[in-house]
Amino acid sequence: MGNSFGKAFRITTWGESHGGGVGVVIDGCPARLPISLEEIQLELDRRRPGQSDLTTPRQEEDRVQILSGIFEGQTLGTPISLMVWNKDAKPESYAPFKDTFRPSHADYTYEAKYGIRNWMGGGRASARETIGRVAAAVLARKWLAQQYGLEILAWVERVHDLRSSVDPETVSREQIEANLVRCPDALAAEKMAERIRWAKDQGDSVGGVVTVVARNVPPGLGEPVFDKLEAELAKALMSLPAVKGVEIGSGFEGTLLTGSQHNDPFEMRDGKVRTLKNHSGGVQGGISNGENILMRVAFKPTSTIFKAQQTVDNQGQNVVLEAQGRHDPCVLPRAVPIVEAMVGLVLMDHTLRQRAQNG
Amino acid sequence: MGNSFGKAFRITTWGESHGGGVGVVIDGCPARLPISLEEIQLELDRRRPGQSDLTTPRQEEDRVQILSGIFEGQTLGTPISLMVWNKDAKPESYAPFKDTFRPSHADYTYEAKYGIRNWMGGGRASARETIGRVAAAVLARKWLAQQYGLEILAWVERVHDLRSSVDPETVSREQIEANLVRCPDALAAEKMAERIRWAKDQGDSVGGVVTVVARNVPPGLGEPVFDKLEAELAKALMSLPAVKGVEIGSGFEGTLLTGSQHNDPFEMRDGKVRTLKNHSGGVQGGISNGENILMRVAFKPTSTIFKAQQTVDNQGQNVVLEAQGRHDPCVLPRAVPIVEAMVGLVLMDHTLRQRAQNG
Amino acid sequence: MGNSFGKAFRITTWGESHGGGVGVVIDGCPARLPISLEEIQLELDRRRPGQSDLTTPRQEEDRVQILSGIFEGQTLGTPISLMVWNKDAKPESYAPFKDTFRPSHADYTYEAKYGIRNWMGGGRASARETIGRVAAAVLARKWLAQQYGLEILAWVERVHDLRSSVDPETVSREQIEANLVRCPDALAAEKMAERIRWAKDQGDSVGGVVTVVARNVPPGLGEPVFDKLEAELAKALMSLPAVKGVEIGSGFEGTLLTGSQHNDPFEMRDGKVRTLKNHSGGVQGGISNGENILMRVAFKPTSTIFKAQQTVDNQGQNVVLEAQGRHDPCVLPRAVPIVEAMVGLVLMDHTLRQRAQNG
C-alpha cells in the first residue's frame, strides 16, 4: 500500500518483473499537454536493459503502450495509463531463489511482510518497476520545460572510488550521453567503464554516486513543514532500488563549515534575488529559492553477484548460494534517467500544489 | 499545505515561533494507550531552549497542555490535541529582519511563496515548530515500546570536525544524557562543548552529524515501492530544519565497497533469520528485516550568526546585515530528541499501516 | 482516523464535547486573505446553543481564539489554528449514561470501536464538534465570495411534516435569519416553531429537511470519477450528526420523470452556456456547470429524548433508561449554518484543486 506518489500529479505504478507487464497510471496531469508515444519511448530507451556490455544482457524492448488519457496527441486531463509488456523473462533462472533468500535482496523481507512472493524475478523490488516512473516523468518534465524552461540533468559522478569533475552549471545532456557510463568527464568515464567490466568479470558489482541538477526552478516550490521540497526529493530518491543516501547542496561535507562559511549571501542580480553561492542547494526552509537544485545520491553496489554467499532458505536452514544469471554489475549508468525522473515528478507535483494555493 | 505527516498515525502541526503558541493534532492513535502529561513533558524538556550555555538563552518552559483525546489517563482513539503557549517571545529583536532577508534562512523563500510572512521570529521555519512532533512522538514511542520493546536512541556523533566513537548496539539513554552535548563518548563530548562555546563566542555556529538507531524493530515494516521504510525515514529527517543529508546503513561510504563486500549474509540465529552484519541498516527492499535501523543525519551550521553578512531587503536593495539576538550556536544537542521523534513517528505509522493489511 | 477533510483546503477538527475544548487546524488556506476574529465569531454565534427556546439551554459563548496562521489581519499561508474552550459542561448530567447506551446515539458504537469512550457528554459524536467546521468555513466562504461572488445559503425547508415554500433563486440571508427557525417562509416558520415547542414539551424531538443553494459557482469544479462534486458534497453533508439522506437537483423525485422530462436543455444566455431548468442541481458528470447547486438534507429527529426507553448497559443487561438534561428538540435551526459550512468547505477545496491542474 505505497505504490502511489505525489499529491497533485499522482502516479501509481504496478507490475512485477516477471508478471504480465509493468505500468503506471498518472492522475492529475494538466489537460492539453501535447505528447507523443515517441517522446515517452525515448526515455524508456535510456533506462532499458541491454544497452551495452556495462548493463545486464536481459533484452527488453520496453515498448510503451498508451492505454488511456491521451487523445489526438494531447492529454485529456483524465488518468493516463501507460504500460510495457514483459518479454525476455526467464523465470527458470530464478528457480534457485525460489526457496533461498539472496543476501541484501528483498526476498526475505517480502516473505516476512506478505507471506508470499513472486520468486520468478525480483517482483516489485526489481528495478523494472521504475519503468512507470520514467514514463510518467516524461510528461512532467515536458510540462515543466514548457512552463519554465526547467531542465533536469543527472550524471554519474563517481563509480566505486573513481571520481570525476563536472560543472553542474554548464553540463549538457549531450555530454552526459556521450559515453556508456553517462559520466560527462570523458577521461573518468573511461576508467569507470573499465572498473565496471572488471567487476563483471569477477562476478561482483560496484556502486557509486549520481549527481542531479535542476535548472530554472521557479522560487516558491515546497510545502513546509513536512512536505519541504528537499524532504520530498529525499523520499523520492531513497525510494529507488539500491539508494542508501541522499544529500542536498553542501550535504554531509557542509557540516565541516562554520555558519559564516556556509551561509549563502543574497544579492540583487538582473532584478532578482539571487545567492552568491549555493550551499543551500536551491532550497531554503523547504522552499525553492530559484537557484539550481543540486543533489547527490549514493547507490550501493548491486546485490546480485555470482560469488558464493552464505544465506538461509525458507525452511530455516543455513545454505550456500552460488547464483548465475543476468545482472547489472553497476546500476549507475541506467540510474541516471531514473534519478532525473524522480526529481521531475517531485517538481511537477509541487508546482501544481503551489498553483492550488496561488493559481 | 504540507503540515501533516503519516497516513495511519497522522500528525498535523501548527503554530509560529511568535504567534499564540504551537501545537499538534494526532489522528489515528490506538485507543486505551495509558499516557500522562508528565511523560510528554519529559521529552519536551529534552528539546526546549535554555537548557544550558550550549543552546539559545531563549527561556521557554514549554509546558504542554492536553486539549482533547485523552480521558482518565488513556487515549480515546479520537484526535489528541496538544499545545504549548509561546511565552518568551521577543518580537522586537526581530525588527531588523522585517524588511531584510537573513542569508540561508527561510525569510526570502516564505516571502516568495506566500507574499507575506510573520517576521516576528522564524515563523513556521523556526525549530520551535518541532515541539508538536516531539510531543506526538511520545505516544508513538510508548506504544511501540509496549508492543515490541522497540527503542529509539539518537546521539551527536560529530560536531564540526570532532568525531566520536559509539557502539549503536549497546549505547544507552543514560550515556547519551550524561552530558550537555548528548554525545555518549565523554571525551569527545568535552571537546565538542568547547567547540560550540568557541563558535558562540565568535558569533558563529557549527554543524555536525546525529546518528540514530532503532532497536527491536519487527520485520515487515515499510510499504514499497514509494513508501519504502528508508524513503519515509529520509523524508521525515530531511523535513527537520537545518538537515542537508541523510543516509542509512552503509550510506555514502558503502559505495566504496564491492557487492561481495557489501552484501549482508543471512544466518539462522535463535530460530530467526538474521544477518551477519548490517550494511543494509535494517532495511532491505524498503522493508525492515528485524536488524537495527541505523541512520546518519547531517545538520548544517545554524544560519543564525552575528557576523556582518551581505544580503538584500524586500525593496530589492543590497544591504549588510549585522544581527544580534539569541540563537543556538549548534543545534545538534537539541536535535537529538527531535531525530528520535521523527524515527518514532515513521515506525509507528508503518506499524499501523502494516496491521491494516495483515492485522 | 477520519478527522480531516479536504485535499487542498484541508481541515482537521479535534475535541470532545466535555474535554478542554474543541478546535480546528486549517491547512492550505491561500495567503493574504483578510480575516478578523469577529467574522469567525459571527458564524459561531449562528450555530451556538442557547440562542432561543427552540434550542438546547446549554449556555456556551463559544468565543473563538486564533492560535496561529493569521498575522496582522491576514492569513499567512501557514496552518490556521482556531479553538473554543468548553465552558458550560455538566458532566454530572451524563452520569446515567456512563454505563448505559442511549438508543440511536453513538455510545454503543464508540465503545464497540474503541473499547473506551468519554461518557461525560457526546464526545466526538456531539454536534459541538462542528464548531471547527463552521469556523474554518468562514475563511473558505470569504475567499469564494471575493473570487467569484459565490454565496451559500441554507434554510429549514421542512420540520416534521410542516412544509414551506421558498425560491432558491432569490432567497436571502436576511429572510433566513428573520426568525428563530431559519425558515424564510414566515407562516411556515411559525407553525414549525410551535411544533418544535410541542416536541420539547413532550420530552420528544422532531426532524426535517434543510435545503441549501450555492450561487455563482464557476463551471469546472469537481474531480471525476470518485471525487465528483456531488459525491464530495454528499460525503460532507452525510458526515454531519443526524443526517440520514442527501439529494442533489431532482433527487429521489426526479426518478419519477422520463429522460425527456428530466434532461436540462442548454441555451446560450448572456454569452454563456446555460440550462433552461436545473434538474441537474448545478452538477453534470460530477462537475459544476455554472448553475445553482441545489441540495436537500434529511435530518432525523434528535436522538436525545426524555421518555423511557428500552436499552442495555455495558454489562450486557437489559435496562430502561429515563434521561433528563438539556437537548435540542430539533436540530434544524442550528444545522443551517453547519450545512452552509460544509458546502463552503467542499467548494473551496475543489476550487483549489481545480487551480492545481489549470492555475
Next chain:
Amino acid sequence: MGNSFGKAFRITTWGESHGGGVGVVIDGCPARLPISLEEIQLELDRRRPGQSDLTTPRQEEDRVQILSGIFEGQTLGTPISLMVWNKDAKPESYAPFKDTFRPSHADYTYEAKYGIRNWMGGGRASARETIGRVAAAVLARKWLAQQYGLEILAWVERVHDLRSSVDPETVSREQIEANLVRCPDALAAEKMAERIRWAKDQGDSVGGVVTVVARNVPPGLGEPVFDKLEAELAKALMSLPAVKGVEIGSGFEGTLLTGSQHNDPFEMRDGKVRTLKNHSGGVQGGISNGENILMRVAFKPTSTIFKAQQTVDNQGQNVVLEAQGRHDPCVLPRAVPIVEAMVGLVLMDHTLRQRAQNG
C-alpha cells in the same frame, strides 16, 4: 485528479469508453487471498452491456486480464492491475456530439473543465468506467465473505413509479438474478420490464431506485468525524453515473417521525447488543453497529435519449440535437452489481482501516 478511492484498500481506475481500454489498479489488498480470473469475470458479466433487450445493444465481452499482483492463484500484497480492452467501440456514432453538448451529459462540463474531451463516446463519464470498480470489488467482497460471512445484495426497488416489495433480511442473490430487471419481486419485475421496453420504443428513458443491504457487518467500522461509514458510502454511491440521491436507514421518510418513534431500542440477543428495529440503517454515530446496513440510491432516467432536444454547440450556437445510437433505456438492472461493488469497496477499506488502529 479524483480517480482513486479508498485509503487502505485503494483503487485507481483509468480509461475512456472509446480509448484502448479500461482498467483498475488495486493497492492494499491483503496478501494470500485466493482469487481466479473466473471469479472476477463473473461479476463483470453481470454489469456488461448486451445482456438482454433491456440494456444497450453495445456488445462488449469485457474479458478481464490480470496484469500483475496475482501469482499462482493468490494475491501477492503488491498492486493488482486488471484491464478490459474496448472492442465494440463505434466512435462514428458519436460524430454528431463532437461539437454539440448533449443535454444533462458531461460533454459541456468536461469541455469547461479540461478544454478538451474525447468526444468518441462518453469518455470517463461513461458507465464503462465502472468496470474497474466492479472488478476490484470482487476481491474486496471475497475477503469480507471469508473473514465475516459478510454479504452485499442490491436490487431494483422501483422503476419509474413501479414499486416492489422485498424483504432485505431474507432476499437472496438467486431471487435477484431470477429476472432481467434484477427485481426480486417477480410480479413487479414483469411490469418494470414492460415499462423499460416502452421507454425504449419511445426513444426515451426511465430511472428509479436501487436498494442495497449489507449483512453480517461487524460493529466498529467507520472513522468519525468526516469518514463516517454512511458518509463514505454516500460518496461512493453518489460517484456513480446518474445517481441523484442517497439515503441510509429511515432516510427522508424518517424525518416524519418523532425521536421516540425513530430511536432504535437496544436489547441483548444471543449475547450481543442488538437493536429492536433498524431505522439507523446499521450505522450510529458514523460507526457500524452490527445490524444490516440498508441504503437506497436514486438513479435519474438515462440522459441518452433519441428525441429532439434543444442545446448549444461549442461555437456558442443554439442548435437542435436529434441523436441516434445505442443506449440503456434504464440503467438500473446493470446498476445493481455496481452498487454492490461500491458498498463492498467501502466496507473493505474501512475494515482495513479499523485493523490499522486495533489489529
